[in-house]
């Protein structure tokens with residue numbers, strides 16, 4: 001079946017199988033930041049923005065993105081650059097595997113709530129699992145970024 | 152893994168209903184639960200083109216379309232004002248924001264999952280379910296019915312004056328609940344909805360009149376004791392039946408005392 005999706009500001013027309021998942025569609029079109037972690041809708045690694053809202057691309061049919069807009073980390077480098085350095089400064093990432101999902105969801109958090117409390121950050125990012133860290137580094141990084149904006 | 156031969160975005164409820172009569176076809180809400188199973192589906196029936204994705208509020212009720220997401224419930228000012236944020240509290244720990252942007256009310260209620268926070272919460276409300284063929288029936292009745300091939304169109308929550316409290320106990324923050332507990336007082340009638348027993352949520356009322364002389368620490372304790380004795384529990388990997396029964400007592404008492412504080 002034919003679908004048309006706007007991915008990172010580019011229109012993609014593609015012929016897909018009905019059970020093609022959004023994650024596979026996106027990777028087939030070069031968005032390798034979108035990765036599989038659990039594939040059971042639990043880890044948040046495959047997070048992309050569909051019409052601006054974070055969703056799990058491992059659990060969504062690609063056909064459901066037909067006529068919609070998708071953003072992956074490839075298309076949001078500038079927006080991410082603002083805060084990822086603060087997270088890196090904390091040594092928050094160890095293997096880094098969870099990072100794309102974390103960054104995508106943090107973008108969404110900061111768009112919805114530009115000045116979140118620590119509890120609001122933890123709550124919004126609760127669906128992003130990290131096997132290596134204890135989440136404290138990520139939290140400190142985001143906090144430092146927010147403080148730097150206020151300084 | 153799920154394999155799907157055809158995908159149809161239904162153009163009417165009748166079309167969706169007709170397609171859903173075949174055992175090989177499947178309606179999808181958020182598809183999150185369906186995807187967990189290994190199955191071969193002939194036709195996936197998508198309800199997303201039928202305008203069932205909004206919450207409307209009148210002076211007397213809320214109408215919640217089947218395709219409304221759990222995140223929409225969480226963010227809806229009117230629903231959360233009416234329920235003293237109990238709705239927000241009930242869905243808040245379900246996996247993550249991304250997940251709640253996808254999981255639907257229709258899939259959650261139609262599934263009648265034992266672990267469901269959503270079903271447990273809505274049972275505390277004065278709530279009906281509208282089924283395409285089955286018409287409008289009380290949620291409590293629907294929750295006990297066997298699964299069939301009807302379509303859940305919407306939930307209707309009446310704004311009957313009430314107070315609501317929702318709590319759950321989880322081993323880790325975003326895991327399934329070990330026990331889920333919704334307590335309400337609607338028009339003076341107390342309701343106790345207990346889910347993740349781990350079976351389907353059950354609803355009890357104060358049929359013995361334990362709270363008829365008022366809600367005090369003492370009467371809350373007696374009520375909680377009675378609820379825990381009258382809700383059957385079982386053991387699974389998340390907790391033993393005995394632990395669950397104990398939690399029911401603790402959470403019911405706590406919720407009743409919390410309910411007292413709600414303005």
Ligand SMILES: Cc1cc2nc3c(=O)[nH]c(=O)nc-3n(C[C@H](O)[C@H](O)[C@H](O)COP(=O)(O)OP(=O)(O)OC[C@H]3O[C@@H](n4cnc5c(N)ncnc54)[C@H](O)[C@@H]3O)c2cc1C
Pocket residue numbers: 040041042177178179180181182183184185186187198217244245246253254255256257258259260261262266267268269270301302303304325326327328
């Ligand atoms: C990893 C994971 C963790 C979860 N954790 C929790 C938790 O902690 N607490 C909790 O309460 N829930 C939890 N859930 C359940 C979740 O919240 C949803 O209830 C569940 O995913 C079903 O919603 P859905 O929209 O994905 O439905 P789907 O998976 O699309 O559908 C579920 C079932 O309902 C049918 N269906 C869907 N919509 C309709 C309709 N309108 N009419 C008739 N039939 C319909 C489908 O055919 C299917 O059989 C979890 C689910 C997963 C996958």
Ligand code: FES
Pocket residue numbers: 035036037038039040041042043044045046047056057058059
């Ligand atoms: S891979 Fe999608 S949630 Fe884990």
Ligand code: FES
Pocket residue numbers: 092093094095096097098099129130131132133
């Ligand atoms: S840094 Fe390794 S999974 Fe998060």
